[in-house]
Amino acid sequence: MTTNDKKYTVARTTYCKRLIPGFMIVKVKGGASMTEETSRGDIESTKEKEWTAADFSQLPEHAQLEKNWTWFQNQKIGVLLHWGLYAQAGIVESWELSDADRWARQPKAWRPxxxxxxxxxxxxxxxFAPTHYDPAAWAAVFKNAGIRYAIFTTKHHDGFNMYHTQYSDYHADADLFGAFAQAMTQAGIGVGAYYSKADWHHPDYWRPDGTPKNRGIDFDRHQDPERWQRYVTFVHHQLTELAANYGPLRMLWLDAGWVGDAREPLALDQIIPALWQKQPQMLAVDRTMGGRFEQYVTPERQVPDIQNRPVLPWESNIPLANNWGYTPGDTYKSIGEIIRTILQVVTLGGNIVLxxxxxxxxxxxxxxxxxxxxLGGWLALNGQGIYNTRPVAAAAIAAARRQGYxxxxxxxxxxxxPLASVPPQTLDLHALHLPDTQPIVTRLGWQGQPFPVKAQHVVRLPGSLRQSLHPGLRIAKV
Incomplete structure (x- = not known):
């Protein structure tokens, strides 16, 4: 089974709870990675302008962008919090509101x-009354887990604001994002703001007239340009609030991939450069749009193929459970699946956000x-081989994979x-084709002696190592 998009392969196969015939067919390469469903209709793949690093080099923000990219690529592991009214309902985020998104109401709609x-x-x-919300406790969990940045859903497509905004009365009683940003910053965790460019509660996006809606605007913006301009102004005001009121942001993560220049232009060139004046360290992530304001790429529920990795810095975003938001009884992935997928992503030079x-x-x-x-326990031993790393040449990646690493x-x-749950018994250093190595192989997180290397540059791994969960090995460079 293959995808229409040649760049990516879905992380692993599973039983599909919400299969819609013909929606998506997936291909699995290499096995041993994270489960993803094939029937979701929320994965956007629009790419209006495919940019490379060379395109960014001509822009005035390029020097700062290079610094931001370096920071981002060193972090490797983030977390993405989907939290809003859909948690109260226990449904798949806010997708059931869109009449056209029938997949979200399968096998049973929230209401008849x-x-x-x-x-x-x-x-x-x-x-909605999150009386037990303790962002400092969240920060402690994330810090102990080895999470380096955390992205908070300030507003999903339903338009419910999880922060205090002056431009809508449809928001939580408390400034939930404000408390989150403060707690994460104090814990040394980078803060990202997720913001949906769509707003199904705003009357200039969806009229509250009871007519069926798809996920986009319910009018022709060419016939009613004033209404569309009011909505654009509203978005600009909210983005300005997020950049002005919540301390340093590391990324502005813009979702709703159908909202772009071709169909629903938001004049981002008029607002994001102004936000950079306040937040120069902030990466703009206009997801799936390409162009100047998609400064890194975010394959969703996917690990790119080795030969077709994004040319820009990138981040696979994959939920720990089947759904992004909280749903009672959701199925969670195993720690082995999570670690294997982290390894598959990081070996290709990407980040992963869980x-x-x-x-x-x-x-x-x-x-x-x-x-x-x-995850934190595993990273405490093996994080040296994850954080601040870069990929090797594609030939060396393939050579390591042939040995199961x-x-x-x-x-x-x-x-x-090792990628398998039971590590290989040996490691052939010569077959890796790494010319600048010393025959010194040690285990990450342990103070023991190097493993003996035979004349043929083969290391036999002890049985105790093979009983560990994806134990990291270090090979010294010359």
């Missing part, structure tokens, strides 16, 4: 008809907390991680 569904969903704002859906009371789901705790490097060493 769309009129009642929308009425009840908009009314959730009166019930999706977590907080509960409506403001706590993190217990399965997510457990997985993050386990993922490989990374920094200025001092190469790092290899």
């Amino acid at each position: 008809n769309m009129t009642q569904l929308k009425q009840d969903y908009w009314g959730l704002a009166q019930q 999706g977590v859906g907080p509960k409506p009371d403001g706590t993190l789901p217990a399965p997510a907390s457990r997985l993050l705790h386990q 993922a490989i990374t490097q920094d200025d001092r060493a190469y790092y290899l991680f």
Whole structure:
């Protein structure tokens, strides 16, 4: 099975709960990575302008962008919090509101008809009361997990604002993003702001007239340019609030890939450069749009193919469970799956952001907390081979894979991680074709002696090592 997009392969196969015939067919290469469903309709693949690093080199923000890219590529692991009224409902984010997105209401809709569904969903704002929200506790969990940056959903497509905005009365009682940003910054975790460019609650995007809607605007902007301009101004005001009021932001993560210059232009060239005056370290991520304001690429629920990696810095975003937001009884991935997918992403030079859906009371789901705790234990031993690393040449990646390993490097060493749950018994250094190495192989996170290397440059790994979960190996550079 193959995708229409040749760049990416879905992380692994699974039973599809919401399969819609003909929606998406996936191809799996190499196995041993994270589960992803094939039936979701929320994965946008629009690319209006495909840019390379050379295109950015001509822009006035290029020097700062190079610094921002370096910071980003050193971090490797982030977390993405989808949290809003959909947690109160326990449904797949806010997608059920879109009449055209029938996939989100399968196998059973939240309400029996769309009129009642929308009425009840908009009314959730009166019930949403996250009385146990403790962002400092979240920050402690993320810090211990080895998370380097955290992206918070300030507003999903439903238009419910998780921060205090002057431009809408449809928001949480407390400034939830403000408390989050402060806690993360104090913990030394980079802060990102997710913001949906669509707003299904705003009357200049969707009229509250009871007519069926798709995910885009419900009018012809050419016939009513004043209405569209009001919405553009509203978005600009909100983006200005986020950049002005919440301390240093590392990324502005713009979602809703159907909102772009071809169909719903937001004049980002008039607002984002102004935001950079306040936030020069902020990466603009106009997801799936390409061009000047997609400064890094975000393959969703996917690991790129080795030969077709994005030319720009990139970040695979994959939820710990099946859904981004909290749904009761959701299926979570295993720690082995998570680590294997991290290895597959990092060996190709990417970052990974792990999706977590907080509960409506403001706590993190217990399965997510457990997985993050386990991840932190693994990174405490093996993080040297993950953070601040860069990819090796494609031929060396392929050579390592043939032996069952993922490989990374920094200025001092190469790092290899077995991809299988049971590591190989040997490592053939010569077959890796790494000319600048010393025959000194040690285990990450341990102070023991180097493993003996035979004359043929083959290392036999001890049985105790093969009982560990994806143990990292370090090969010194000359």
